[in-house]
Structures are given as C-alpha cells and as structure tokens.
Amino acid sequence: MNRLRWLLHDSWVEAERHLRIIPRNVELLIFASIQPIMFLAIFVYVFGGSIVIPGFDNYDQFLMPGIFAQTLVFGSAFTGIGLADDLQKGLVDRLRSLPMSRSAVIVGRTISDLVRNLFTFVVMIVVALAIGFRFTGGAVDAITATALLVLFSYALSWVQAVIGLSVSSVEAANSAGFIWMFPLTFVSSAFVDPSNMPGWLRPVADANPFTLVTNSARALYNGNPVGNDAWWALAWSVGIIVVFSTMAARRFSRSTAG
Amino acid sequence: MPGHTLTVNSPLAVEMNGIVKTFGDTRALDGVDLAVPRGAVYGLLGPNGAGKTTSVRVLTTLLRPDAGTARIDGIDVVADPHAVRQRIGLTGQYAAVEERLTARENLGFVGRLFHLPRARVAARADELLERFDLTDAADRVVKGFSGGMRRRLDIAMSLIAEPSVLFLDEPTTGLDPRSRLGMWDVIEELAADGTTVLLTTQYLEEADRLAEQIVVIDHGRVIAEGSPDELKQRIGGARLSVRIARPENQERAMSTLTPLCAGEVVSDDARTGFSAPIIAGDGVVPGVIRALDDAGVDVLDVEVRRPSLDDVFLVLTGRTTDAEEDAS
Numbered sequence: 086m087n088r089l090r091w092l093l094h095d096s097w098v099e100a101e102r103h104l105r106i107i108p109r110n111v112e113l114l115i116f117a118s119i120q121p122i123m124f125l126a127i128f129v130y131v132f133g134g135s136i137v138i139p140g141f142d143n144y145d146q147f148l149m150p151g152i153f154a155q156t157l158v159f160g161s162a163f164t165g166i167g168l169a170d171d172l173q174k175g176l177v178d179r180l181r182s183l184p185m186s187r188s189a190v191i192v193g194r195t196i197s198d199l200v201r202n203l204f205t206f207v208v209m210i211v212v213a214l215a216i217g218f219r220f221t222g223g224a225v226d227a228i229t230a231t232a233l234l235v236l237f238s239y240a241l242s243w244v245q246a247v248i249g250l251s252v253s254s255v256e257a258a259n260s261a262g263f264i265w266m267f268p269l270t271f272v273s274s275a276f277v278d279p280s281n282m283p284g285w286l287r288p289v290a291d292a293n294p295f296t297l298v299t300n301s302a303r304a305l306y307n308g309n310p311v312g313n314d315a316w317w318a319l320a321w322s323v324g325i326i327v328v329f330s331t332m333a334a335r336r337f338s339r340s341t342a343g
Numbered sequence: 344m345p346g347h348t349l350t351v352n353s354p355l356a357v358e359m360n361g362i363v364k365t366f367g368d369t370r371a372l373d374g375v376d377l378a379v380p381r382g383a384v385y386g387l388l389g390p391n392g393a394g395k396t397t398s399v400r401v402l403t404t405l406l407r408p409d410a411g412t413a414r415i416d417g418i419d420v421v422a423d424p425h426a427v428r429q430r431i432g433l434t435g436q437y438a439a440v441e442e443r444l445t446a447r448e449n450l451g452f453v454g455r456l457f458h459l460p461r462a463r464v465a466a467r468a469d470e471l472l473e474r475f476d477l478t479d480a481a482d483r484v485v486k487g488f489s490g491g492m493r494r495r496l497d498i499a500m501s502l503i504a505e506p507s508v509l510f511l512d513e514p515t516t517g518l519d520p521r522s523r524l525g526m527w528d529v530i531e532e533l534a535a536d537g538t539t540v541l542l543t544t545q546y547l548e549e550a551d552r553l554a555e556q557i558v559v560i561d562h563g564r565v566i567a568e569g570s571p572d573e574l575k576q577r578i579g580g581a582r583l584s585v586r587i588a589r590p591e592n593q594e595r596a597m598s599t600l601t602p603l604c605a606g607e608v609v610s611d612d613a614r615t616g617f618s619a620p621i622i623a624g625d626g627v628v629p630g631v632i633r634a635l636d637d638a639g640v641d642v643l644d645v646e647v648r649r650p651s652l653d654d655v656f657l658v659l660t661g662r663t664t665d666a667e668e669d670a671s
C-alpha cells in the first residue's frame with residue numbers, strides 16, 4: 086500500500102516535470118496540433134474522393150477513426166525520445182540516486198505523454214467535426230471508442246519506453262521509435278479495406294492489433310456492431326502493457342548514462 | 344517513507360572493501376579499498392579512465408559491484424540501496440539538470456522526490472538559491488545558464504535534502520578559472536558545515552586545496568593515499584634556492600647556508616645560485632635572509648620549492664597528468 090502511494094506520488098512529480106513545459110513551448114504546441122490536422126486534411130481531401138469502402142457511403146466516416154488511431158499511436162513515440170533524452174543528459178542517473186520509486190520515472194513519462202496525446206486528440210476531434218465527421222453511435226460508444234484508442238496508444242508508450250532505454254542516443258530513439266509504426270498503421274484497416282490487399286498481406290493486416298483497435302473504434306463511432314473486436318483490442322493493450330512494462334523496468338535498472 | 348531511520352554508529356561515512364567492477368574485458372575497479380571518516384573531505388585523484396566515476400557510481404547505488412562490499416554510514420549499498428539514497432547527494436560528472444525548467448523548479452522536483460513537505464522544499468530552495476548565488480536567475484529556464492551556473496544548480500539539487508555524504512564527480516571540470524574558485528569556496532563551506540565530501544578530480548591543485556586526504560587511483564587500484572603533505576614528502580622534502588648578487592661571495596654564502604640546511608649545498612656554474620634540501624617549516628626564509636645579511640652577502644632571491652602533487656603523480660604512475668588531459 087505504502088509502495089503504491091509512493092509510486093503514484095513520485096510518478097506524478099515526474100509527470101509534472103514534463104507537463105509544466107508544455108504550455109511554455111509554443112512551437113511544440115503548434116506542431117502537435119498541426120500534424121493531426123494535416124493528416125486529416127490530406128487523407129480526406131486527397132484520397133477521400135477516390136476511395137470507396139463497401140458498407141460506408143461516406144469514406145470520411147470510415148477514414149477519420151483510422152486517422153485518430155494513427156495519430157494517437159504516433160504520439161507514443163515521445164515516450165522513447167523523452168527517456169533517451171533524460172538518459173543522455175544524465176538526469177536518469179540523478180533520479181536513480183534518489184530515494185524514489187524506481188518505476189515512477191517511466192510511469193510519470195507515460196502519463197505525461199498520455200496527457201499530451203489527449204490534447205492532440207481533442208484538437209483533432211474539433212477539426213474532424215468541423216469538416217463533417219459525426220458520432221453516429223452516441224456518446225457512450227464514442228467515449229468507449231476513444232478510451233480504446235487512448236489505451237492502445239498508452240500501451241505502445243511502454244514499447245517506446247523499452248526502445249528509448251535500449252538505444253544510445255535521442256536520434257536513435259527517434260528513428261527506432263517511428264520506423265515500425267508505419268507498417269503497423271498502414272498495413273491495417275485504418276485507411277483501406279484489407280480485402281483489397283494482395284493475398285499475402287491480407288492476413289497480416291487482419292491479424293494486426295492496430296486493425297482490431299481501429300475496427301472497434303470505427304464501429305463504435307459509427308454505431309455499428311463491434312462484436313468481439315473490442316475485447317480483443319482491450320486484451321492486446323493490457324497484454325502489451327504487462328509485457329513491456331516488465332521489460333522497461335528491467336532495462337531501467339540496468340541502463341546507465343554511458 | 345519506509346522506516347529506514349536506523350541510527351548508525353559507524354565512524355566511517357564511506358567504506359569500500361575490495362570492490363571489483365568489470366565491463367567486458369575492462370577491469371574498471373580492481374579491488375579498491377577506501378575509508379572516509381565522518382565529516383572529512385577526501386579527494387579521489389586519477390587520470391582519465393582510472394575508475395573514479397565507477398567508484399562513485401558503485402557508492403551511489405548506480406552500479407552493482409562484482410565483488411567486495413561498499414557502505415555509506417555503515418549501510419551496505421547493495422543490500423539496502425534505498426536507505427543509502429536517503430543519505431547521499433550526488434553531483435555526477437556531467438551536470439544533470441532539467442534544462443526546460445527554471446532553477447527553482449529543478450530544486451522543487453528533486454525535493455519532492457525526496458518526499459520532503461512542500462513548504463520545506465520551498466524554504467530549502469530559497470536557501471540554496473541564495474547560497475549558490477542563483478537568486479537572480481531562480482525563475483529563469485536553465486537552458487540559458489552558463490556552465491558555472493548549471494554546475495552550481497546541480498550541486499544545490501544534490502543538497503536539497505541535506506545529505507550526510509556528498510559525492511562530487513569532477514565538480515570543476517569545464518569551468519573557467521573564476522567559476523572554479525567559486526566552486527572551491529562552496530565546497531569548503533560545505534565541509535566546514537560538517538558534510539562528508541568525496542570528490543573526484545584530475546586537477547592536483549584542486550585536491551591539494553580541498554582535500555584533507557587524497558586517494559590516488561590508477562587502472563582501478565589505489566596506488567597511494569595520504570594527506571597532500573604526506574604525498575609530497577614521499578617523493579622528497581622541500582628545497583631551498585638562493586640567488587646572490589656577486590660571485591665573489593660564493594664561499595661565504597655556502598658556509599653561511601650549510602648549518603641551516605639538511606644536506607649538501609650545491610652551487611651553480613655562475614657561482615651566484617645555490618640549492619640545498621631543507622626541513623620545510625615556518626621561518627626558514629627569513630632566517631636564511633637574516634644570516635646571509637649578517638654575513639654581508641647581498642641576496643637577490645630566496646625560494647623554498649615544495650614538490651607539487653604533479654611531481655607526486657609523476658613518481659607514482661610514471662606519467663604526468665597533462666599528457667592524459669586530451670583523452671576522454
């Protein structure tokens with residue numbers, strides 16, 4: 086019990102360290118908002134007219150949940166980059182010499198990235214609504230859908246944490262953090278219907294947890310039946326958190342600032 | 344906070360017994376013994392790669408030793424790292440400050456991670472900002488700070504919870520001479536307040552000025568230990584050099600100097616310069632001048648040269664320290 090209170094306290098102090106700077110960093114705020122807006126605009130206006138998805142009269146209603154999902158997932162990369170930065174600057178050494186909860190450094194980081202991601206999400210939803218997106222499934226479903234997306238992004242933050250703690254520089258954390266997210270998000274149902282993909286790729290897209298997460302969110306936002314996808318999406322997120330938080334904790338106690 | 348408030352009676356603040364740490368093929372520490380009494384200032388002196396940082400990292404619970412035991416205030420660093428962390432302050436080799444926050448916020452987050460009450464953190468932060476001459480810069484983001492300011496903040500952060508043992512890994516490397524002098528004053532003040540300080544340095548001058556006891560390490564081993572004076576004496580005592588105005592006074596000068604010196608007085612070819620070993624002590628120089636004056640010899644210059652720690656290092660390791668400085 087005491088340990089848990091500690092973990093929460095220390096994680097919050099760490100999260101606050103990262104959150105404090107957000108309102109000060111106007112550039113970061115601007116770019117954090119521009120990126121999802123740009124993605125929405127490009128996909129909706131560039132591809133929107135040329136893509137027809139069976140079962141969806143309106144490609145925008147199909148596409149936008151996919152963009153929400155991708156943007157949130159990309160946001161997870163900040164976790165690895167931030168940790169690599171703290172390591173490189175020797176801050177992690179300082180923190181490891183303090184009588185604080187060991188896990189709090191990473192928990193605090195993932196929490197602050199979650200908050201940052203929520204901010205991006207809100208900006209994106211506002212823009213999506215402005216260009217015609219509608220939550221046809223009702224408020225509860227929309228909130229459930231959002232929670233599934235945010236949880237998955239949070240789970241990937243832990244993957245990024247392991248990456249950030251494994252590489253030796255911020256630059257490496259940056260490339261290693263982003264590179265796999267392109268296949269993860271594009272070889273999926275986020276932008277197109279996987280049944281139009283080549284035969285060898287289709288099973289990959291279907292098995293991709295990102296497909297499951299996107300499909301559940303899309304169904305919920307549009308008021309369609311979700312089936313078991315939502316449970317699978319939840320299971321994936323929880324599983325990723327369990328596995329990667331264990332790995333991250335192990336890496337953290339071993340990592341040094343070189 | 345867990346109940347680690349055990350009172351420890353160990354007279355030693357820092358203890359290392361036979362510490363070994365290897366990285367692959369490198370034996371960074373090869374059986375290091377160290378004993379720092381409470382309240383003392385010890386200098387860990389050694390060239391690049393000697394094992395200074397590795398020693399500090401073992402003592403501050405950042406690295407687990409392969410063999411040997413290390414204790415802080417009698418508490419084993421491996422068995423109870425948490426209790427150790429409550430007693431130490433660490434200022435690493437590179438300033439570990441959060442650049443995006445202000446100086447005050449930096450002190451704040453570290454204080455809160457020590458689980459001090461908020462009011463205490465705020466009061467302590469003000470005190471440290473004042474003491475480290477950072478009051479004017481307190482609410483500025485650290486990114487714009489000079490190297491010296493960062494280093495001062497770095498040390499202030501490690502003092503927020505009033506540690507009983509402070510580790511300073513090369514506290515003045517990279518500072519300009521003025522900031523270095525300022526840092527020395529700060530360290531001397533801390534020592535005067537009774538904080539045990541273990542500092543590492545590559546600068547002999549620094550160890551000489553700050554440390555009452557110097558431990559010289561090289562290739563992961565302690566190769567010498569003693570007070571600065573003891574180490575200097577180990578390579579021979581002080582020498583007296585005298586210069587006089589007129590060569591014809593050579594004989595008279597030598598016979599005057601001989602009873603004052605501890606060994607043979609040698610004269611140079613110009614017959615105006617003399618050198619001899621002496622027992623260094625107060626009053627040697629005035630005594631020599633007076634005696635020569637009484638004997639009617641015109642003195643130009645009298646100097647007592649004590650061996651420097653550079654000489655000591657050269658004798659102990661067969662290398663000068665300067666030759667190492669461009670490494671790293």
Ligand SMILES: Nc1ncnc2c1ncn2[C@@H]1O[C@H](COP(=O)(O)OP(=O)(O)OP(=O)(O)O)[C@@H](O)[C@H]1O
Nearest residue numbers: 343366369371390391392393394395396397398671
């Ligand atoms: N994490 C590590 N991995 C591999 N080798 C290491 C590591 N840390 C230290 N070493 C090696 O151990 C030896 C001692 O290093 P250490 O950093 O303790 O030296 P130092 O006395 O602090 O030197 P400097 O004056 O350059 O800071 C060196 O040979 C170094 O290369």
Ligand SMILES: [Mg+2]
Nearest residue numbers: 395396397436
């Ligand atoms: Mg070092």
